[in-house]
Amino acid sequence: MSFKTDIEIAREAKKKPIQEIGEKLGIPTEHLLPYGHDKAKVSQEFIESIKNNRKGKLILVTAINPTPAGEGKTTTTVGLADGMNRIGKKAAICIREASLGPCFGMKGGAAGGGYAQVVPMEEMNLHFTGDFHAITSAHNLLSAMIDNHIYWGNELGIDERRVTWKRVLDMNDRALRDTVTSLGGVANGFPRQTGFDITVASEVMAILCLSNNLEDLQERLGNIIVAYTRKREPIYCRDIKADGAMTVLLKDAMQPNLVQTLENNPAFVHGGPFANIAHGCNSVIATNTALRLADYVVTEAGFGADLGAEKFMNIKCRKANLSPDVVVIVATVRAMKMNGGVARKDLGPENVQAVIDGCPNLGRHIGNMKSFGVPVVVAINHFVTDTDAEIQAVQEYVASQGSEAILSRHWELGGEGAEHLAERVVEIADSGISQFAPLYVDDLPLFEKIERIAHSIYRASEVIADKKVRDQLRAWEEAGYGHLPICMAKTQYSFSTDPNLRGAPTGHTIPIREVRLSAGAGFIVVVCGDIMTMPGLPSRPAAEGIGLNDDGEVEGLF
Structure with a gap:
C-alpha cells in the first residue's frame, strides 16, 4: 500500500486567504499583519x-x-x-x-x-x-556587546573566565559546541573559551515564550545573568545596556x-x-x-x-x-x-x-x-x-x-x-471536573522541588548531587531565587537518565551534573546526564534528501 508523503499532501491543500481564517476567530483584517497570502501576525x-x-x-x-x-x-x-x-x-x-x-x-x-x-x-x-532569526540576532547582539564591553575597558569588572553567555545558531553543528573567540591579536579583543548553543536552547527563546507583552519582555531580558565578577557578583543584561535593543529586534x-x-x-x-x-x-x-x-x-x-x-x-x-x-x-x-x-x-x-x-x-x-x-x-x-x-x-x-x-x-x-x-x-x-494544581508550591526549597519531581514523576529512589550543586542552590535561595520553578534537563527517551531504559523503571537514581540559573526566563535548569544544547547531524542527515524539483518546489521535507 502506498501513501502520499506529508509534503505532497500539504502541496495539494486548498488554503484560504489568511484574512478568512482570522474572521473565524473575530480578528479584524487591519489587525492581521500578512506574510504573503497564507500566514500573518x-x-x-x-x-x-x-x-x-x-x-x-x-x-x-x-x-x-x-x-x-x-x-x-x-x-x-x-x-x-x-x-x-x-x-x-x-x-x-x-x-x-x-x-x-x-x-x-x-x-x-x-x-x-x-x-x-x-x-x-x-x-x-x-x-x-523570521521569528527564530530575530531571536538568534537578539541573543548574539548581547554576546557581541559583552565582548565589546570587555574590549573597551571592562568598566563592570567582568571576570572573562566567568562569562556564561554563549552565542547561538539555529542549526545542528557539533563543531561549534566549544570554541575560542577573539584570536588574532590586540585588535580582536581578549581570547576566551566559549561556544554555541542551538537557538531553541537560548534563554531569549524561553523568555519570549513566557512574556506577556513587550514591557514584560524587556524586563525579563534585562534580568538575564550574562557573567560574574571576580567577587562572584552577577552581571545582568541590563548592566550591559542591551535589553532595549534586543527588545527592538524582537518587537515583531x-x-x-x-x-x-x-x-x-x-x-x-x-x-x-x-x-x-x-x-x-x-x-x-x-x-x-x-x-x-x-x-x-x-x-x-x-x-x-x-x-x-x-x-x-x-x-x-x-x-x-x-x-x-x-x-x-x-x-x-x-x-x-x-x-x-x-x-x-x-x-x-x-x-x-x-x-x-x-x-x-x-x-x-x-x-x-x-x-x-x-x-x-x-x-x-x-x-x-x-x-x-x-x-x-x-x-x-x-x-x-x-x-x-x-x-x-x-x-x-x-x-x-x-x-x-x-x-x-x-x-x-x-x-468542569479538572482540579488542576502544580506539583509543588513556590516556597518549597529548590532541592526539595527537584526531589519532588524525581520521586513523583520519574519514580526515582534518590537524587544525587555533590556539595557544589547543593551550595549553589542555597546561594540562589539566599539571593532571592528560591521561589523559581525547576526545569529538569534529561533524556526524553526514559523516565530515568539512561536513554536505553524503557518502560516504567523504578528505584533508579537521578544524578545532577550541574544547575543553571535562567533568571530572565524565571526558572532553574537542572542538568541530569549528558544533555546537548548544540546537537550534531546524524551520519545521513535529512538535508541530503532536500532540494528543489523541476517545478521549483521543495522536496524532501517531512
Missing part, C-alpha cells in the same frame, strides 16, 4: 483589546516517551482540533515553530503529518516569519503567527523552546490569545509527558495562570511493542503480549498527569499495521488505569477520523 494592539474576554477550555496534548516507532503528538493535536471543528465547536490550535536543526538533521519538521497538518508546511519548517517576533490546518481551521504557531533545556511549550501570548478567541484551544508540550507536560504544568501554567481542562496522552500500538522489547524491524506482525508488556510506560504517564488533578484521555494514533486485538489490549489496559483510550484515525482521514476523540474530549472539558 496578530497585532499587539488587538491582543491587548481582548484581554478581558472569557477564556475558552484548554486541552493539553502530550505523549509517552518518544520511540523510533513514532507517536504523532503534533499530528494528533491538529487532528483533534479539526475533529472539534467538524462537530461544530469553535476550536484553535497552539503549537511551536520548527527549528532548522531537526529539519535538516534527523527528526524532521513540526507541522503534523498525513491529513492532520498545519500549512504552509514548507514555510513553517524553514524560515516562516513577539506577535503570534496565525496559519491554518488542511481543513482551514485556525492555528497559532509561535515560539519553540527546547523541551529538555527549557520548558518545551509554545508562547504564553499565543495561548492566551487563542483562549480569548476560541471556545477550545488544543496545545501541546514537547517530548513525553515526563518532560514537556510536567514543565507545562509546573512552569508555563504557574507563570501564565493557566489551568488545563483535559490532558490527551498520545500513544501508538507500535510504541507499546517497542517498550515491550520488540525491535523496530519486527513491529509489523501482531504481538499482543508485547503490547501488554509495553503498556506500563503509558500507565506511568496516565498516573503522573492525574496527579495534577486533570482528567486524562489516551489517544491511540492509528497505524495501518495495528490489529484489533492489539488495539483492544491498549484500551483494556488504559481502562484498568481508570482512564479511556480512543482510537483516532486523523493521519489517514483528517478531522473525520478524530470525531469520536473530539466528542469525548469536549464532554470532559465541559464537565
Whole structure:
C-alpha cells in the first residue's frame, strides 16, 4: 500500500486567504499583519483589546516517551482540533515553530503529518516569519556587546573566565559546541573559551515564550545573568545596556503567527523552546490569545509527558495562570511493542503480549498527569499495521488505569477520523471536573522541588548531587531565587537518565551534573546526564534528501 508523503499532501491543500481564517476567530483584517497570502501576525494592539474576554477550555496534548516507532503528538493535536471543528465547536490550535536543526538533521519538521497538518508546511519548517532569526540576532547582539564591553575597558569588572553567555545558531553543528573567540591579536579583543548553543536552547527563546507583552519582555531580558565578577557578583543584561535593543529586534517576533490546518481551521504557531533545556511549550501570548478567541484551544508540550507536560504544568501554567481542562496522552500500538522489547524491524506482525508488556510506560504517564488533578484521555494514533486485538489490549489496559483510550484515525482521514476523540474530549472539558494544581508550591526549597519531581514523576529512589550543586542552590535561595520553578534537563527517551531504559523503571537514581540559573526566563535548569544544547547531524542527515524539483518546489521535507 502506498501513501502520499506529508509534503505532497500539504502541496495539494486548498488554503484560504489568511484574512478568512482570522474572521473565524473575530480578528479584524487591519489587525492581521500578512506574510504573503497564507500566514500573518496578530497585532499587539488587538491582543491587548481582548484581554478581558472569557477564556475558552484548554486541552493539553502530550505523549509517552518518544520511540523510533513514532507517536504523532503534533499530528494528533491538529487532528483533534479539526475533529472539534467538524462537530461544530469553535476550536484553535497552539503549537511551536520548527527549528532548522531537526529539519535538516534527523527528526524532521513540526507541522503534523498525513491529513492532520498545519500549512504552509514548507514555510513553517524553514524560515516562516523570521521569528527564530530575530531571536538568534537578539541573543548574539548581547554576546557581541559583552565582548565589546570587555574590549573597551571592562568598566563592570567582568571576570572573562566567568562569562556564561554563549552565542547561538539555529542549526545542528557539533563543531561549534566549544570554541575560542577573539584570536588574532590586540585588535580582536581578549581570547576566551566559549561556544554555541542551538537557538531553541537560548534563554531569549524561553523568555519570549513566557512574556506577556513587550514591557514584560524587556524586563525579563534585562534580568538575564550574562557573567560574574571576580567577587562572584552577577552581571545582568541590563548592566550591559542591551535589553532595549534586543527588545527592538524582537518587537515583531513577539506577535503570534496565525496559519491554518488542511481543513482551514485556525492555528497559532509561535515560539519553540527546547523541551529538555527549557520548558518545551509554545508562547504564553499565543495561548492566551487563542483562549480569548476560541471556545477550545488544543496545545501541546514537547517530548513525553515526563518532560514537556510536567514543565507545562509546573512552569508555563504557574507563570501564565493557566489551568488545563483535559490532558490527551498520545500513544501508538507500535510504541507499546517497542517498550515491550520488540525491535523496530519486527513491529509489523501482531504481538499482543508485547503490547501488554509495553503498556506500563503509558500507565506511568496516565498516573503522573492525574496527579495534577486533570482528567486524562489516551489517544491511540492509528497505524495501518495495528490489529484489533492489539488495539483492544491498549484500551483494556488504559481502562484498568481508570482512564479511556480512543482510537483516532486523523493521519489517514483528517478531522473525520478524530470525531469520536473530539466528542469525548469536549464532554470532559465541559464537565468542569479538572482540579488542576502544580506539583509543588513556590516556597518549597529548590532541592526539595527537584526531589519532588524525581520521586513523583520519574519514580526515582534518590537524587544525587555533590556539595557544589547543593551550595549553589542555597546561594540562589539566599539571593532571592528560591521561589523559581525547576526545569529538569534529561533524556526524553526514559523516565530515568539512561536513554536505553524503557518502560516504567523504578528505584533508579537521578544524578545532577550541574544547575543553571535562567533568571530572565524565571526558572532553574537542572542538568541530569549528558544533555546537548548544540546537537550534531546524524551520519545521513535529512538535508541530503532536500532540494528543489523541476517545478521549483521543495522536496524532501517531512
